[in-house]
Amino acid sequence: MVGMGSVNELGDYLRARRAMITPRDVGLPDGADRRVPGLRRDEVALLAGVSTDYYIRLEQGRERHPSEQVLRAIAGALRLDGAAAGHLFRLGLPVIATAAAAPTVAAELLRLMDGMRDVPAFVVGAAQDVLAANAMARELYRGFARYDNLLRMIFLDPFAREFYADWDNAARTAVGNLRASSSQFPGNERIERVVGELSVRSPAFTGLWARYEVRPRTREDKHFRHPHVGELRLHFEALAVTGAPGQHLSVYSAEPGSAGADALALLRRSAEQDSAPTGQGTPIQDTPAAEGEFRS
Template sequence: MAAASGAPPADDPVGGLTWGVDGAAAAAWAADAAAGRAEDLTGLPAAVIAIAEHVPLRDRGDYYGRRLTEAGVSVEYLPVRGAVHGFLSFTGLVQLAREAGPFTPGRSPWVGAAHPRPEARSTSSVAGMESENELGDYLRARRAALSPAVAGLSDDGSRRVPGLRRDEVALLAGMSTDYYIRLEQGRERHPSEQVLRAIAGALRLDDAATAHLFRLGLSVFGTATAAPTVAPELLRLMDGMREVPAFVVGTGQDVLAANAMARELYRGFARYDNLLRMIFLDPFARRFYADWDHAARIAVGNLRASSSQFPRDERIERIVGELGVRSPAFANLWARYEVRPRTREDKHFRHPRVGELRLHFEALAVTSAPGQHLSVYSAEPGSADSDALILLRRLSEQATEDANGPDCVDDPDGPSDSDNPDDADDPAGWKRPRRREDVARADGDN
């Protein structure tokens, strides 16, 4: 797969659109016949790219989607799992084509996760269709991620692939190499619980990764259905948390609801709608997260854990499809197949108006709504970060007042429209106030 900009891939599929046209004639109209050849794609209308998985020009669709995205064009990418070229023409013969019916962007139940490159293919099933070899994909990814030293094996330095070899995993798990190879290749589809537990030990899988392995290897696990909306009672509870940022996320890390402090915390982002899209597509994220690489890895591992519990969730597949095309960083992390549910951690933010924030994060599962989590940030009482949360609360209250009516009074000491977010002396975008004094002022102690 070529990079999103520059020349098309070496095996240029655009040639398929210029068969029968030679030399100068082909060059003259190449950009009109294949828009991906044009140097400038700005100003084009929003696009929907729907492409079958098993079509020779699939890479071309990926490439064109990236070019459009770079040019600022809105793109919805919908790869169709298991389909071949022209499958919509065979509604009388192919079940997949009958299920597709009229193409409806945003609601089509027959699209799957994007495949931006072979090593990053999603293995989720879609609309009742089983993937080719989910268990084998997972075993290969985790085997490649485990070094011989961590597994207690010697490394002679002559390995052709990263991680462990198949025979080494079989040795550590106490099974024949032939049987393990058949598991990875998908020729053995019904491993026992004992076998899976042995493999989990050999690959040094933690509890979450082991649970995912069992979901793939055993047929006793059912498929959960995620709750699409937030209950009024949960909204009321969240809004009552006036001292801390709190928000509800769904299976695909969509922000389903948020209180005023959470909205203020993430105010620097262009859109506060999906945590993954914010991290990977909004440039502000690299200033907001003190350790962006860590935040990105945790977010992708959490999405993997969610996809394990909800393997047919359309929203998860759509966000994987979009980010797989638009963000190479996401595609690379997704291909590592790390399953790490995010339940608690310490966060380090750089807020544009409050400054440095070190907060503790807790994700609380909403048992009455599968797939939803109430996320809450807190700070150590009496600390500088606790003061920062008080200031954040006052800013959120002011923003709420400004949004609710024209009669509210602006803070004369607060930031003005004349403040320059690009001030070289202030990379965060706003001069950070002296915290204790600002907290006192915000609380009315003048």
């Protein structure tokens, strides 16, 4: 399992990130005789203003106490954005205790989703488990065998290839988001279980996980192919639940008068026909998150 439980996770991260930067990206000559993908270790050292020997020791795990100044220089050399640089600091600097990820959804948030009758809304946890969902969200994802964990659905359910118009982007985005969550909650047992299971069962996941891209998903435009409604082009927003660390309220919406809005109206009619009498904003009680398992 790349990057989970590694004895040298900082080194793993540095190697993965420098492999994704070309000399041309940083203004260095790009010769034809290069033996490694991306930058060499001496090139990263040069760009960061540290000795090659020091950088090699850092990457090999023989230097375990870099300063914040050195990490900032390396982040700049590797062209890391805010989320990726933040992960580098968490790996390289003394660990600061973080709040544990919240496993259950507050009743107040469930009531809020009850009132969101025109848009799909659901709550995901740190490991991307679907913890609660309204009727619109259940209807949106109805083609999946299980509506339980977004990573499992994307990588292990064949329906995902039909549902996501751009499956490659959906997969890469989901893995980057899980990386960001694993950075925020290091050692989280549930995240490690999800990563372990997917690493065994999905080569596609393993390849993306090894890229070490840390990209929290907060907003984007999505294109779905629903088995009953057809094409849906929706805007996605993930809103952090401040009272529950690791939880996000995910909401899909569309511009009024757009084709996406018309598709949502169809989705609502379908959801109303199938909605359970218990209400819309209900916990997902039959998921692996609730049972403590991870299965397809």
